[in-house]
Amino acid sequence: MTYCVGIEVDEGLIFAADTRTSASFDDVRVYRKMHIFEFPGDRVFVIMSAGNLATTQLTLSRLKRDLEDPDAPRSLRSFSHLYEVAEYIGEVLVSSQARVSDEAQQSGVSVQSTLILGGQIAGERPGLYLVYPLGNCIATSPETPYLQIGESKYGKPILDRIIRASTSLEDAARCALVSLDSTIRSNLSVGMPIDMALIKAGDLRITQKMRLEADTPLYAEIHDTWSRKLEAAVHSLPSFPWEQGRSTEPVVASAGPRVPPRRTAPRLDPGDVQGQQ
Amino acid sequence: MTYCVGIEVDEGLIFAADTRTSASFDDVRVYRKMHIFEFPGDRVFVIMSAGNLATTQLTLSRLKRDLEDPDAPRSLRSFSHLYEVAEYIGEVLVSSQARVSDEAQQSGVSVQSTLILGGQIAGERPGLYLVYPLGNCIATSPETPYLQIGESKYGKPILDRIIRASTSLEDAARCALVSLDSTIRSNLSVGMPIDMALIKAGDLRITQKMRLEADTPLYAEIHDTWSRKLEAAVHSLPSFPWEQGRSTEPVVASAGPRVPPRRTAPRLDPGDVQGQQ
Structure with missing residues (x-):
């Protein structure tokens, strides 16, 4: 599993992603899920991925190949609008899935991936898109200023309550870290370290990026x-109503001093004599 | 869907449940999912339910029938230990599912229900159990002082971060309300009003109960x-590191004054020209 979140505020874009991939409980690895394509002064893109790792890697390899090939009809540098880039990435994603799906479908493995694309092209505002496995995509909207992929439920309430267009870039980044931390705490398949990147509107480059270890x-x-x-x-x-005279300070x-360890056993645990499901 | 949470702290037990049942988006009703069995001075139980409504109602009807029948071999009043009550309820649950499963399995409808049982019998500490559709059950433990059924992910992080054995009964109740509120906000199938009940250890009755409307x-x-x-x-x-001289106050x-409405549209929404998946 995976958890990635992209946030769009008036000041710019925030991206945060975990790095744990797991084929099973005993096949766990660390892989970067945040990929940066930077052409300072002209355009900057961040792509985050959830789903099949082979599909993601193939998609990224093809995007890089198109960039390096002067004869390629299209590449991340050839479009004037971010939504065209999202469509192009969607097409590359679909063809990457199609390449392996015949054999894979027989084995029951899903080869689908879902991507988040964010960035800015000179002359446009920054933008943020979620690219579905079918190749179609949705953008953020004024009412929905963030997009998530992967294990999204644990980290959603904090985003719903805090993120608005007027939230500062750094407060939105702190909120993204709390959202990641809540998810990592609740789901074993999402793990440290965390990759984070900030793009300030108009910078046309990665303004800040960091890898956060525990x-x-x-x-x-x-x-x-x-x-x-x-x-x-x-x-x-x-x-x-029954709490008369209570201080709500x-x-x-x-x-002040550290809070003591979460909990010490106050009594015998009746659960130990029961079967665990 | 449903969301119910039971919490055990040193001071006692907290129960909170939503009241929305939905067979589909256009078949939505309000049903009580929190059921109280109170024998003041002797014993008190709260049962919360998630899953098939017919199974839940049948299970509760049978529990009530056993209580009212002086010749019933077992009832909620006949056990000396809470874990025996949990086992009894598990057996009634399994038999209630079995009664309808033959026809139901053909239609693809799940007749399973999951229950939370909490309460106290005179001479014992209060206790809290999750009763699975198979009839087996688990209790809270010092490390896991709460149990959830239904749509549990959105409301889990706040519980993980706050609930300890030493948390006061009322703070745990406030935390449960926030957990419900986060879930209701994020998932349409969980809805108001909220039922809440508190049992203070040793009271052997419902200490407080309330129905909270929006x-x-x-x-x-x-x-x-x-x-x-x-x-x-x-x-x-x-x-x-780059935020020099920022105030973290x-x-x-x-x-102070209310925060302005969540967000007004600052610009044209590029998502409107895209297909929505």
């Missing part, structure tokens, strides 16, 4: 402090 | 303010 200080601090911040937020919600969250 | 002041305020609280929390996360979240 012990990268920024990520470690987000991972360690987010629970305390949420706890303070929950505590400051309204009181129930947030508990101290951003400073 | 316009119940407590719920409306949680729904309206939670995004702002999260936004403040995200903003107060650590700065990226939380933006004002719990007071």
Whole structure:
């Protein structure tokens, strides 16, 4: 599995992706799912992938081959509009799937991939597209300013609640990291490290990019402090009618001593005598 | 679909359930999924259900019949241990599924249901069980203090980050409401109103129960303010290396004027010219 998210705000684009691929629980590898095509001053693209790894790699190889071949009729450099690039990538994706699907269909393996394309071409605003396995695509909209591929449910509520067009590029990036962290915590098939890239509107290049490991200080601090911040937020919600005289002041969250370990066993666990399904 | 969550903390148990059942997008109804069996001073049980509604109703009818029949060999009142009650309910569930499965299997409809049972019997600590369609069950554990049934992914991260044995009963209840609210926001098949019940350890009765509609002041305020609280929390996360001199002071979240509407269209939407998958 995989989790990638692309966000479009007024200030630009944010991309974040995990790096775990797994064919099964005992066939787990680290692969980059975020791919950058940068032509500073002219255009910049980021492509993120979920699904069949062989299909993704074939698609990317063909995109690179077209770029390097001066006689290629089309390439990432030959279009004037981002939606044309999305259509072109969709066609390459479909043909990459078709190449292996005959044998694969017999084995029951899905060869489909889903992609997120974002970037900017000089003269246009930045844009963000989700390219489906059928080759068709959808863009972000004012009401739907982000796109996800892979294991998207765990990380969706935080995006729904926070991301607006006016959100700053860096706050949107922090939100993307929390969304990734929640997903990694809840689903074994999504794993560290995290790749992140920011494109500021008009920069026509990758403005910032980073790979965050679990012990990268920024990520470690987000991972360690987010629970305390949420706890303070929950505590400051309204009181129930029977809670007379309760203080809704947030508990101290951003400073003070570390919270103790999550939980120590307070009693015998009745579950141990039951079968686990 | 459905979303129900049961939480066990040192102070007691929390139950929260939505009330939407849907056979399809145009066959949507409101049904109670939280069922209370209360024998004050002796024992108290809450049962929540997800899955086939007919199976659930049959199971509950049989539990009630056994309670009312003085000659019934077993009933919710006849056991001394909560895990025996869970096993009994599992057996009733399996037999309720079996009654309809022959015809149903031909139509492709699943007759399975999954239940959460929680409560307390005098002389025992409170306990919480998830009863599977096969009739077997698992309990909460010190490391896993909550159980979910139905559409569980959207509401899981907030529980993972906040619920510990030491969490107060009311904070755990606020957390459950946020978990429900996130799920309702993200999935059409989970809907208002919300039923909630609290059992304080040792009370041997329902300590508090309430039905929350969208316009119940407590719920409306949680729904309206939670995004702002999260936004403040995200903003107060650590700065990226390139954000020199940025203030990580939380933006004002719990007071001040309302946040403006989520988003107004800042530009033409390129997605409108694309096909929607």
